[in-house]
Amino acid sequence: MNDRITEWDGGWLQVKVPLPYSLKWVNAYLLPExxxxxxxxxxxxxxxxxxxxWEELMRSRNLAWTSITSIVVTHHHPDHYGMAGWFQERTGAPVWMSPVALRNVxxxxxxxxxxxxxxxxxxxRHGLPAELGEAMHGHLAGFREKVSPHPREVRLVSPGETFVMGGIEWEVxxxxxxxxxxxxxxxRMSRRLLGGDxxxxxxSPNIGWMPGGDPDPLLSFLDSLRRLRSLEVGILFPGHRNPYSRYRExxxxxxxxxxRRMNKMAELIGDGELTAFEVCELLFGAKLRxxxxxLRFALAETIAHLVRMEAEGMIVRIVHEGAPGEAAERWRRQ
Ligand SMILES: [Zn+2]
Incomplete structure (x- = not known):
């Protein structure tokens, strides 16, 4: 257990909570109150x-569940949010998240x-072969239990506000x-940033296009990074891997x-007319299947890049309406 806990200045605990994915762990942080x-x-x-x-961790540290007074979720992804309700059941503590994250949940x-x-x-529509469609659907539905129970009580916190935790008044x-x-x-005082993902x-954080979501997530990501770059950060506590200080770099x-990724994709498209799935396989290899x-992350990421490339005039989208479930959208160079 001890190799999964790192103590930082101010008595903060970085807890490497196991994940069954290639990311291996997500960082939970415990801030003393x-x-x-x-x-x-x-x-x-x-x-x-x-x-x-968590049961073992709390036991090994002699912590009572009721000593958790607040649960904060940086974003709605299951590997961050998934245990929020489970924690609330045990601790009675409020769960804090953004209104947009709650809408997504x-x-x-x-x-x-x-x-x-x-x-x-x-x-x-973007070329996922029909035989993989069913597995994809099952995979998505499988997350429901990994985020259950949902918290009964959620309190909202939004960018632009301040938020007090761990004895610090944070800019959100x-x-x-x-x-x-x-x-x-x-x-701003200690130049610490709790950065989530x-x-x-x-x-590189996954930038995924989703139907009914942000229409151009890559643009939003790049704009966010340019804005966040102005913060003076001495140490960043990330959602995965270890805290680090090369923030602007x-x-x-x-x-x-x-x-570079967009240029590479334009190169792969060449003179062809390809679906996002075909571009995705050229980029990441057929083993993804x-x-x-x-596969889901890679394909959503590929679509996010294609959408941005279209907006930048590098490629055009060709839509052939066929039967539902058929690849309808292809891309070629301008
Ligand atoms: Zn995430």
């Missing part, structure tokens, strides 16, 4: 394994959701592109990465 207890940020994906993990996993149908249909900043309504918490070290690398989770 003096005598009162702790605030937990991004408790993780709800699985039997993560429940057992309801759209993706609320009663009678239609999102798994909509996303699967959209990916089929917004980030877009990776997740709508993503929150970042910045302390907006700016990650080593890995990392932002510049990410900005660069996406320009065997991993629905990774």
């Amino acid at each position: 003096g005598e009162a207890g702790w605030t937990v940020i991004d408790p993780g994906l709800r699985l039997e394994e993560t429940e057992a993990f 309801r759209r993706l996993w609320g009663e009678g959701e239609t999102f798994s149908d909509e996303l699967t249909a959209a990916l089929l 900043h917004g980030g877009e592109g990776h997740a709508p309504g993503h929150l970042l918490f910045y302390d 907006q700016v990650l070290p080593d890995i 990392r932002i510049d690398e990410l900005l660069d990465h996406h320009v 065997s991993n629905t989770h990774n």
